[in-house]
Structures are given as C-alpha cells and as structure tokens.
Amino acid sequence: MIRITFPDGSVREYQKGISSYEVAVSVSPRLAADVYSATVNGELRDLSRPIDTDATLKLHKWDDPEAKHAFWHSSAHLMAEALESLYPGIKFGIGPAIESGFYYDVDPGEGKVITDADLPVIEDRMKELAAKNSPIVRNEVSKKEAMELFTKKGDEYKTELISELEDGTITLYRLGNFTDLCRGPHLPDTSSIKAIRVLSLAGAYWRGDEKRKMMTRIYGITFPKQKMLDEYMVMIEEARKRDHRRIGKELELFAFSPKVGMGLPLWLPKGADMKQRLTDFMTRVLKERGYVMVSTPHIGNVELYKTSGHFEKYGADSFRPITTPQEGEVFMLKPMNCPHHCEIYNATPHSYRDLPIRMAEFGTVYRYEQSGELHGLTRVRSFTQDDAHHFCRPDQLKDEFKSIIDLVQYIFKIAGFNEFTAQISLRDPSNKEKYIGSDENWEKAERAIIEAAGEKNLTTSIAIGEAAFYGPKLDFMVRDAIGRRWQLGTIQVDYNLPERFELTYMGSDNQKHRPVMIHRAVFGSMERFVAVLIENTAGKFPLWLTPDQAVILPISEKFNDYSKTILNFLNNSDIRTLIDDRSEKIGKKIRDNELKRIPYLLVIGEKEVESGTVSVRRQGEGDKGVMKPDEFISLIKDEISKEIGI
RNA sequence: GCCUCCUUAGCUCAGUGGUAGAGCAGCUCACUCGUAAUGAGCAGGUCGUGGGUCCAACUCCCAUGGGAGGCUCCA
Numbered sequence: 001m002i003r004i005t006f007p008d009g010s011v012r013e014y015q016k017g018i019s020s021y022e023v024a025v026s027v028s029p030r031l032a033a034d035v036y037s038a039t040v041n042g043e044l045r046d047l048s049r050p051i052d053t054d055a056t057l058k059l060h061k062w063d064d065p066e067a068k069h070a071f072w073h074s075s076a077h078l079m080a081e082a083l084e085s086l087y088p089g090i091k092f093g094i095g096p097a098i099e100s101g102f103y104y105d106v107d108p109g110e111g112k113v114i115t116d117a118d119l120p121v122i123e124d125r126m127k128e129l130a131a132k133n134s135p136i137v138r139n140e141v142s143k144k145e146a147m148e149l150f151t152k153k154g155d156e157y158k159t160e161l162i163s164e165l166e167d168g169t170i171t172l173y174r175l176g177n178f179t180d181l182c183r184g185p186h187l188p189d190t191s192s193i194k195a196i197r198v199l200s201l202a203g204a205y206w207r208g209d210e211k212r213k214m215m216t217r218i219y220g221i222t223f224p225k226q227k228m229l230d231e232y233m234v235m236i237e238e239a240r241k242r243d244h245r246r247i248g249k250e251l252e253l254f255a256f257s258p259k260v261g262m263g264l265p266l267w268l269p270k271g272a273d274m275k276q277r278l279t280d281f282m283t284r285v286l287k288e289r290g291y292v293m294v295s296t297p298h299i300g301n302v303e304l305y306k307t308s309g310h311f312e313k314y315g316a317d318s319f320r321p322i323t324t325p326q327e328g329e330v331f332m333l334k335p336m337n338c339p340h341h342c343e344i345y346n347a348t349p350h351s352y353r354d355l356p357i358r359m360a361e362f363g364t365v366y367r368y369e370q371s372g373e374l375h376g377l378t379r380v381r382s383f384t385q386d387d388a389h390h391f392c393r394p395d396q397l398k399d400e401f402k403s404i405i406d407l408v409q410y411i412f413k414i415a416g417f418n419e420f421t422a423q424i425s426l427r428d429p430s431n432k433e434k435y436i437g438s439d440e441n442w443e444k445a446e447r448a449i450i451e452a453a454g455e456k457n458l459t460t461s462i463a464i465g466e467a468a469f470y471g472p473k474l475d476f477m478v479r480d481a482i483g484r485r486w487q488l489g490t491i492q493v494d495y496n497l498p499e500r501f502e503l504t505y506m507g508s509d510n511q512k513h514r515p516v517m518i519h520r521a522v523f524g525s526m527e528r529f530v531a532v533l534i535e536n537t538a539g540k541f542p543l544w545l546t547p548d549q550a551v552i553l554p555i556s557e558k559f560n561d562y563s564k565t566i567l568n569f570l571n572n573s574d575i576r577t578l579i580d581d582r583s584e585k586i587g588k589k590i591r592d593n594e595l596k597r598i599p600y601l602l603v604i605g606e607k608e609v610e611s612g613t614v615s616v617r618r619q620g621e622g623d624k625g626v627m628k629p630d631e632f633i634s635l636i637k638d639e640i641s642k643e644i645g646i
Numbered sequence: 647g648c649c650u651c652c653u654u655a656g657c658u659c660a661g662u663g664g665u666a667g668a669g670c671a672g673c674u675c676a677c678u679c680g681u682a683a684u685g686a687g688c689a690g691g692u693c694g695u696g697g698g699u700c701c702a703a704c705u706c707c708c709a710u711g712g713g714a715g716g717c718u719c720c721a
Contacts, residue, residue: 103716116651202716203649210718214649217716245713249657258694258712314721336721370647370719379720468721487720519721556678583678591682605680615681623681 003054014051021047021188024059035059036192037070037185046070046138048188062224072097074136074175074187075222076104079198081178082125083218087112092180093157093206093215099483100232101221105204107157107213114216116201122218123198129176133191137174138184146170146181157206195229196222242481244534245376251539251547251597253530254377263374263381265527270547275384275526277545279362281644282386282411282523289407291358291388296340298364302330307500308339313469319368337363337387338494338519342501345391345515350505355515356392356400362526363387377531378486384526390518391503397445397516401452401474401491404520408476408489409456411522414644415533416542420478421485422458424449427472428465435469437495445493445516446472470496481535488524488532493517539597540619544640550632551598552579552614553589555605562609566602566629573633577602594619600636 001013004023014023020038024031024047038045039058044066051057060067076095079102083090087108095104108114141149143165149172150158158181162170173182175190187193197220204217223229240246248254253271260266267275283293302321305311311318314335322331334340341359350357364384373379390400412420426446427435435442449472453460460474467473476489494517497503504512523529533541543549550570554563560581570577578598580589586603593601603615613626616635627635 113650200715201650204717205648208718210648214717216649219716256712262712308721310721317719338721365721367720372647372649372717373719375714470721492721553681555680558678583676585678585684586680588683589681594682601681603681607680617681 002051004051005054005056007056007058016052017050019048019050020045020057020059023051023057027059031059031061034061036062036067036187039066044185046136046185046188048135049138049185069097070185070187071192071224072102072222073182073184074190075193075196075220076102077136077173077175077178077180077182077186078126078130078190078193078196078222079122079218079220080104080106080180081129081176082122084178085129086118086122086125087114089154091155091157094161095180101199101219103217103219105206105215105217107206107215114201114218119198119201119218123196123220126196126198126220130190130193130196132176133189134176135189136186138186139172139174139179140169141172143167143170146172149179150181192224193222194224195226196220197229197233236482239481239483242535242538243376244378244480244531247534247539248377248531253534253547261381262371263369263379265377265380265382271530273547274541274545275530278523278526278529279386281544282362285407285411286358286360286388289358289403291360294341294344294359294361296334296337296344296361296363298334298366299331300334300340302332304339304343305332305335308336308342308497309500310336310339317368319366333366334363335365335367337361337365337385338389338497338517339501341387341389342497342503342517345503346501350391350515352393352505352507352513355505356390356396358388358390360386360388377527378480380525380527383528385521386523386526386529388520390520391498391505391515392518393505393513394444394516397493397518398448398452400518401448402456404491404518405452405456405458405474408491408522409458412476412478412489414542415529416536417478417488417532420476420488422453422460423463423466423475423477424453424460425463425466425468425473425475427467431465435467437471441495442472445495449474449491449493468492468494470494478532478536480532486524486528486532488529489522490520490524492519494519540599541597542643543599543636544643546576546597546599548576548578548596548598549636550575550577550600550602551593551596552577552602552604553586553593554579554581555586555603557581557583559604559606559609563604566604566614569629570633575633575636590617600632602632 002016003011003013005011020040021032024035035047037060038047040051041055062068073096076097080092080095083106089109091107093105093107096102143162146162147159150162162181170181171183172179173184173186199219199221202217203214206212206215221232223232251270252268253274254268255266257266299322302311318335319333323329344359345357362384364382366382369379369381392400427442453474471493473490473492475487477485477487479485498514498517503515505515507513552563552567554560563579563581567577567579580593590601597619599619601617603617608614608626613628614632615626616624616632618624
C-alpha cells in the first residue's frame, strides 16, 4: 500500500501502482471526468502513469493551465496523426501547446504545400481519429533506440532534436500510428477531445532561425465540449471587432495610403485631435514632474549617428541616407531622439547641482521595419515617441527610476490599463562581450532597477539576456484585443551615450564627472498607445479624450434654432459638441450616434424648448432625464475631473 | 525579408469562362417625428496594377502593388 497526500493535506491509502486517474475516480467519478493531468511529487505526469511510492498528488482540472497544456499537447499529437495519414512522408518539427490551443510545425515535403483549403480536411480527419478513443501510450527508450526509430522514418527534424538531448531515457508517446518524441504529459486517450478546430496556417523558420528551412505551422484549438469551442469562436469574433484598424477606420481616426507609403500613418482630423489632446495632457503632467521640453529636427548628420553608435549597428537596416545636392553632406532620417538630446545637454555647461535634468520631447522618428512586420498603428515606420532622457548622477539613478515607474503607473491608471505586465531585462552574465560598460556599472544599474521596482510595488518578471547592449531596462507591456502583448512604456539605463558624447558635469569636488543617462517613454509611441487604447476601450474613449463629447439631436427641424443655441453655448463652454440635424427620426439619430461612440446624446424637442433644458442620454446607459445646459456642463466637467483630476 | 491566404462601389460582402450585384453609407424628394434603423427615387465600380492564355477573363496563368495571420527582426 502507498500513501497519497492531497493538496488539502488529507491522506488516503491505495494499492501500489495505482494511476492518478484511478485515484481521481476513487475520490469522485465526476472529478475524474474533469481531470486531465496530475502533479505527482512536484512532477507533472500523465494521468495513466502508475504511482509506485508514497506521493503528494494534485489533480489538474480544466481550469488549471497544466490541464489545458496536456489537453492541447495531446491535441497536437492528434493533429499530427491526422497529418501523417493525409500526407504520407510528411516530416514533423515541434508541436507544442500554447496559451490558446496548439500548433505543429511540419515539412510537407519537396514541392508540396498545405493551403487554407486543406484545413477543414485535416479537421475532419482529426475528428474521425479522435472518435476512435485511442489510448496515448508512453514508452521509455534509450537515446540510441530513439535515434534509430526516427532515422528509419526519415524525420531529420526529430533526429536533430534527439541528438541534442542528454543520454539516458527518452520518452516517446504513441497515438494510433503516430509516434512522437515527447516529454509529456498527455491525456490517457483522445476520448475527451470532443470539439476540434484547425484554425490557421503560418510559415515558421525551423528552430526560429531565418537561415533555416521555412516550416508550415498549423494552428488549432480543441475543447472537451462543443459549447466551449463555440464560446471561444464568439470571443475571437468579439475581439476582432475591437481591432484598432477596424475601429480607426470606422471612427475616422487614421488611415494608410499606399501612395504615401506602407507603415506611414495618416492622422485624420478626429484622430489628430485626440493625439494632440494626449500630447497636451502628457506635457502638463511632465511639467508638474520637473521635465523640460525640447524640440529637435527630423534629420541629423550621419556623423551624429556614427558618434552614437547607431549607424554602425543599424545603419544598414535604416532608410537610406539623404545627401545635399551641392556639398554632398550626408543626413539620416532620425531613428532616435537621444543623440540630439545629448547635444542639447552639451550645449550648456552643467553643475552637479543641476542634476537630474529631465529632457522630454514628442519626437517623430523613422525606422525601416521589414514589410511583413508592419501592423496597423502598433508597428509603423514613422512614429512619435513621448521620449525623455534623464541625465543624472550615479547616486540619483534609483530615485530617477522610481520617479519614472511612478509616472508610468499614474498614466496607465488614467488610461485604464490595469492589466499590464512589467519585465526587467538584464544582461546575460555568460555572454558579457555582447554588452558595453563595466561590470561595476552594470551591477549598480541592475540593482537600482530591481530595487526601484520593488519599492514601487511593481510586479515584474525578469528576463536574463534581454537587456539592450548599452544597459538594463524595464519594459511595460499591454495586451491588444487578440492577446498579443505590445511594449508601451520603457525605462533604459545607458552608460554608452554619455561616454560617446563626452557628457560631463562639474562635481562638488571641482572635477568633471560623467552623468548616467536614462531613456524612457510612457506611451511608447503615440501611435501604439492610441492603438492599444482603442482595443482596450473598443473605441469608447474616456470623456476627456474622446473627439466628440456630445451630439445634439433635434426631434424635428422645428427645434433646430434652439438646438443651435445650445450647440454654441456648449462649444463656448469647451464641451466638444456636434449637432445631428438630418431630417431623420430620433431613433435613427440615436442609433447612428451610439454607433459612433458619442458619450452624450442630447435630445431636444418641444418639452426642452419650453423648459429651456436638454434631455441627456449617456452612451450605453440610456435616458438620464432632462437638465439645464449649465447642469449638463457641470456633469461633464465632474466626470472629466474624476478621470484626470482637472 | 520569408511562408500561406486575401484584394469586386466610401464600408461589409455576393458573383467558378459569356463584357458586374446586394445591404449600409452618400445625394434628391416626401414625412416633422420623443430615446438604437421612415419611405421613394437617384447616383456610384476600366473588378488593385501590368502582362499572358482563350472566340470570350472579375473568373485561368505569370509578374507586381497593397492587406491579413504567423516566423525572423524591433535602437
């Protein structure tokens, strides 16, 4: 007999060799039906594997990521089984579970392609195979045996993976006729895979290396119930409706034109208006926080970027240089504001008493991004950063970091980004030659970031080896409608530029010292920030920011004169107001303006004219009753004050 | 840049070899209306562009522009 300890501390005795699944059944058959994998003595395991010793056991139900992982990983194997039966000779790369679903990278063979039209066929075959309820069988073999098996099969991708594994036991999992190299864990069989959808195709370089073969990546998702798949598809569809590219077009915020060039956004009046409002707001906040505003040109002499080191590192991947016709001077489109800011620093002498200097600019930069990378407003070739550089003494580093984290937290809160993630990127200590700067400086900077984040109660993850070559950084990421993460805010320590630009300040010891530089952005870029804001709000912007705050809806033309009086009154009181005086019925006007996400609709008919009032309707909430125009203005001002405190 | 797919009216989309169609939006007219779609009429496209095959191409083929989803990249 063996003793199994459950997460609640209770202990039960079982026959040696019982499986986790059998344990689940003994607790409750209902539980067993919703369990997909188990953690035995801290090790993630198949439900069907026997337990031979006393153990702690946690059974993973669907809501646990571990359960979904096993479910989707087994689904990837099911898809592979289907693919192998449909495309004999197909070769397999890797096929993991991901956040939502799974994929498998395959090589269909020379001259063969899998296209979108094949997806339903694959899906149907998966359904047939799943219905067989075949067991998924775990098998331990030696490295040599595994190598022989996949060599015989001609699966060179698998043999490459095996050759890199440690000697010792290698686990294989067999489902039907398909055997895969795999660590597991897996479902006991395919009986629980009830709903299957093969979603999409993509190219993916083998092992993420662009010099190697382009595999075909097939994405899919599965669920234990059809209803869950239906709900998932509805959710995806809802997310698509929030896509900033779609809403941006609908609300006439921005556009792209092939004539202007890909990745070069055009801000339409309403979008430009909003962007300006964000800029004004940020400028006010920055001034309160001790920043000074500067302004620099859109181009700079190539020597500037040679000094900064950007030319050497990115020159080949930049827009081609611009040359003057007479003198042949060479300029670059500005890819960064920092070199310019360094020269601003150098334009005047600095005492240690002046520091920190917080120099900010809404600077438009131009970067050559690969065409396949461009994406709406989130990845463009021309964008405006809310850029700033802190020039400080080494002893001020941590406080400066804290002030920036505080600023980011403040702005994100106002923007409603409550679910951002923060990542600290440190250098890879085993690869020091990739980075510039002394060990001492790196350690100091990394410690300052970690401590500052801790003192601001910021939950962070740490990524080793993700630092920039010139210093560690802290990035703030927010998700878009379909779950992709975009970096908005960033804080980066830089020891490189102060050196290269020979920045100095006079210390209390009457000696010249080198300041430390911190690059930081909060919005990241105006473009990306607006994009994420659109997707997070579905276009229902906060009142202070939205292009049009109110629309007046006269019930008929008879009330147009009074309505226009109100229109002027509100606009003169800084309420951004429009009038919809089309000869349409009131229901139609309400519908159209609700769809335009106008926060307040003011209905005006005979009653309102007689009593000198407006009838207020809040978007999404319906009729709020009548009030005097003055009261409406207070209502709006109060709401804005709650949003941004003015 | 690479892989797969898409590209028809301002927007969303039908149209599988016989020289283009709907809904919404727009314009005109009528209606003058009370909280999410009033009715009628009109107008709008060299089917992204350039080649080719064919008696005939929106439709098939090639090239190219643009877009989507990924991969690689992202100072």
